[in-house]
Amino acid sequence: MAPAPENPGPLPKYVQLAELLIRDIDTGRLMDGERLPPERQMATDLHTSVGTLRKALRVMEHKGLLRRVQGSGNYIQRKGGPGGTYAMFRLELLSGGGLPSAKVIDLAPLEKPDDLPVFGTASRATRIRRERFLNDTAIAVEEIWLDAGMGELSRAMLSDSLYQTYLQRLGFWVTRAEDRVSIGTLPDWTPVHFGTPGTPCGYIERYSWADRPQAIEFSRTWFDPTRASYVQRLR
Amino acid sequence: MAPAPENPGPLPKYVQLAELLIRDIDTGRLMDGERLPPERQMATDLHTSVGTLRKALRVMEHKGLLRRVQGSGNYIQRKGGPGGTYAMFRLELLSGGGLPSAKVIDLAPLEKPDDLPVFGTASRATRIRRERFLNDTAIAVEEIWLDAGMGELSRAMLSDSLYQTYLQRLGFWVTRAEDRVSIGTLPDWTPVHFGTPGTPCGYIERYSWADRPQAIEFSRTWFDPTRASYVQRLR
DNA sequence: TGGTAGATCAATCGTGTATCAATTTTACGG
DNA sequence: CCGTAAAATTGATACACGATTGATCTACCA
Numbered sequence: 001m002a003p004a005p006e007n008p009g010p011l012p013k014y015v016q017l018a019e020l021l022i023r024d025i026d027t028g029r030l031m032d033g034e035r036l037p038p039e040r041q042m043a044t045d046l047h048t049s050v051g052t053l054r055k056a057l058r059v060m061e062h063k064g065l066l067r068r069v070q071g072s073g074n075y076i077q078r079k080g081g082p083g084g085t086y087a088m089f090r091l092e093l094l095s096g097g098g099l100p101s102a103k104v105i106d107l108a109p110l111e112k113p114d115d116l117p118v119f120g121t122a123s124r125a126t127r128i129r130r131e132r133f134l135n136d137t138a139i140a141v142e143e144i145w146l147d148a149g150m151g152e153l154s155r156a157m158l159s160d161s162l163y164q165t166y167l168q169r170l171g172f173w174v175t176r177a178e179d180r181v182s183i184g185t186l187p188d189w190t191p192v193h194f195g196t197p198g199t200p201c202g203y204i205e206r207y208s209w210a211d212r213p214q215a216i217e218f219s220r221t222w223f224d225p226t227r228a229s230y231v232q233r234l235r
Numbered sequence: 236m237a238p239a240p241e242n243p244g245p246l247p248k249y250v251q252l253a254e255l256l257i258r259d260i261d262t263g264r265l266m267d268g269e270r271l272p273p274e275r276q277m278a279t280d281l282h283t284s285v286g287t288l289r290k291a292l293r294v295m296e297h298k299g300l301l302r303r304v305q306g307s308g309n310y311i312q313r314k315g316g317p318g319g320t321y322a323m324f325r326l327e328l329l330s331g332g333g334l335p336s337a338k339v340i341d342l343a344p345l346e347k348p349d350d351l352p353v354f355g356t357a358s359r360a361t362r363i364r365r366e367r368f369l370n371d372t373a374i375a376v377e378e379i380w381l382d383a384g385m386g387e388l389s390r391a392m393l394s395d396s397l398y399q400t401y402l403q404r405l406g407f408w409v410t411r412a413e414d415r416v417s418i419g420t421l422p423d424w425t426p427v428h429f430g431t432p433g434t435p436c437g438y439i440e441r442y443s444w445a446d447r448p449q450a451i452e453f454s455r456t457w458f459d460p461t462r463a464s465y466v467q468r469l470r
Numbered sequence: 471t472g473g474t475a476g477a478t479c480a481a482t483c484g485t486g487t488a489t490c491a492a493t494t495t496t497a498c499g500g
Numbered sequence: 501c502c503g504t505a506a507a508a509t510t511g512a513t514a515c516a517c518g519a520t521t522g523a524t525c526t527a528c529c530a
Contacts, residue, residue: 011270012307012483038510049485054512070511071493092415180327181465183418183437200435202418230416232325232467247472273521284474289523305522306482 010175010211013048017056018063020163020173025065025076027090028099029161032078036066039074047171091132091139091223092231098134100160105129105141105191107155109148119207119215120147128153128162131191132221138194140223141187147216174217176209181230186222194224201225248283252291260300260311266468271309325414326367326374326458327466333369335395340364340376340426342390344383354442354450355382363388363397366426367456373429375458376422382451409452411444416465421457429459436460 010016024030036042043053057074060066067075092098106129112122128144144162146153151170159165167173184203186195195201201222208217223230259265271277278288292309295301302310327333341364351360360380367375379397381388386405394400402408419438421430430436436457443452458465 011268014483040510051486052484055483068511069493070491071509073493073510177468179465179467181416181437181467182460183435200418202416225417230414230465232414232416234412234414249472275521285522286475287473290472303522304482305480306520308482308521 014052014055014059016173016175017046017048017053018059020167021056021060022063022065024161025078028097030076032076034076035072036074036076045168047167090231091134091221091228093134093137093139093228094226098137098139098228101133101136102130102160102162103133104155104158105131105189107153107158109152112145116145117207117218119145119218120149121214122148124148126153128158129189131194132223134228137227138224139228140221141190141194142219142221143187144217144219150210150216172210172216174208174210178207179230180205184222190222202228202230204230247290249287249290249294252281252283252288253294256291256295257298257300265311267311269311270307271311273308325465325467326369326456326463328369328372328374328463329461333372333374333463336368336371337365337395338368339390339393340366340424342388342393344387347380351380352442352453354380354453355384356449357383359383361388363393364424366429367458369463372462373459374463375456376425376429377454377456378422379452379454385445385451407445407451409443409445413442414465415440419457425457437463437465439465 021030030036037045039050039053039057043050046053057066057068061068065077067077069075090100106127108127109124110127112125116125125145125147128146130142130144131138132140132142146166150166150172153165153169157165157169163174182203182205184201186197186199186201188197190197202225204219204221204223206217206219206221207215208219210216256265265271272280274285274288274292278285281288292301292303296303300312302312304310326335341362343362344359345362347358347360360382363379363381365377365379366373367377381401385401385407388400388404392400392404394403398409417438417440419436421432421434421436423432425432437460439454439456439458441452441454441456442450443454445451
């Protein structure tokens with residue numbers, strides 16, 4: 001029969017928005033009790049309408065993650081301890097958790113090299129090399145390739161959360177991603193203070209999709225297994 | 236296409252379609268809450284008609300695996316427990332997918348060794364050592380420690396899916412799990428045909444919880460990164 | 471009976487706009 | 501310094517519109 005399993009369709013936008021915000025809560029980017037920006041401003045920042053945004057907020061309120069006060073604002077309400085009801089994936093310190101940040105090593109628009117898997121539609125891509133931290137301890141280096149068709153990126157535009165940058169500066173957001181975790185060795189451009197190129201380490205490949213059939217981003221992450229591990233929580 | 240006349244016994248096409256999709260759920264290709272493509276597109280992708288496809292969807296809805304929302308879409312609905320039977324098995328062949336199976340190497344009730352992290356309440360645990368396969372190619376070895384307080388296991392009781400065994404033979408269901416992926420080396424009891432002890436490999440630690448605050452199971456998995464990788468899909 | 475094809479209906483989504491209600495902030499008078 | 505009222509801010513609610521999508525029905529074929 002048809003060996004054609006289909007690619008998943010995009011979820012309703014308000015669901016994606018809710019999950020985007022919930023991710024920010026889980027990663028610590030949104031703290032307990034913090035007040036969100038006004039709905040109107042937030043809607044324009046996220047390139048959506050107030051109605052859609054409010055549906056997302058309604059979802060979060062229903063999950064007990066948000067307290068909505070008329071005339072005052074929307075307040076984060078952190079529920080229960082770690083590993084709430086949301087399945088998370090990320091790099092964590094061996095001791096658990098950690099507030100993520102990143103330092104850009106290099107950013108350049110380049111021709112896609114031949115050793116990259118096929119993704120996107122353009123022949124060029126923006127290459128970003130970063131060093132990643134959890135609580136100010138370096139845990140990984142990564143190389144991100146963003147298809148040129150998605151827009152131009154400059155160093156000044158980057159924030160700690162790349163996906164947030166994509167949304168605010170380029171007007172699209174990542175709706176789907178796939179990680180493949182394996183083992184590898186540190187690349188030759190690894191900063192000397194991080195480690196020696198060739199050292200065995202954890203290795204993550206990630207494809208990211210937006211609202212089109214072809215992946216728009218491909219990234220490789222090399223993480224130090226003595227300091228961090230890839231964590232997946234399942235409910 | 237090519238509806239070749241077959242023997243009196245071929246399953247109706249819509250049943251085959253339903254089973255195809257259910258298998259995608261079980262293997263984790265379709266995740267909880269995910270939205271399927273529009274029926275029209277899905278029908279053409281699967282080389283069938285909308286009517287036939289809808290019969291298949293109707294079957295899945297009747298089984299509680301699908302939530303159909305008019306005007307919105309078809310959403311995967313996880314049935315009791317953590318998704319499908321293999322939803323928690325996240326290793327895939329490098330070429331993608333693969334049907335999982337396992338061969339028991341050893342099963343023994345033992346005192347918990349000191350190098351194990353604390354879990355459960357008993358001082359003893361059942362140790363299971365298995366070799367794991369995807370499509371009959373060996374991809375990993377694993378060691379599972381089930382707290383003695385959960386019941387007695389015998390070799391004859393084991394099926395390919397341990398969690399299903401727990402449910403059917405011991406009467407509890409794993410509701411939550413946490414994976415930590417890193418790198419390691421093959422243990423000294425690795426079967427010779429699988430690899431040489433000490434060889435670098437991928438390494439997964441997993442804690443599993445049932446209906447009590449303390450973890451009831453701890454497992455370690457060593458996988459061959461040249462044949463499989465740990466996969467995580469995100470929406 | 472099972473599968474295909476097409477037309478039509480109904481519900482939802484995303485967006486935009488307007489209006490109301492509750493709260494906070496500010497300004498003013500004492 | 502205090503109290504009150506007005507102004508500004510912000511969330512809540514409602515409706516309209518077009519596009520998308522599932523639901524239903526009929527006709528036809530093997």
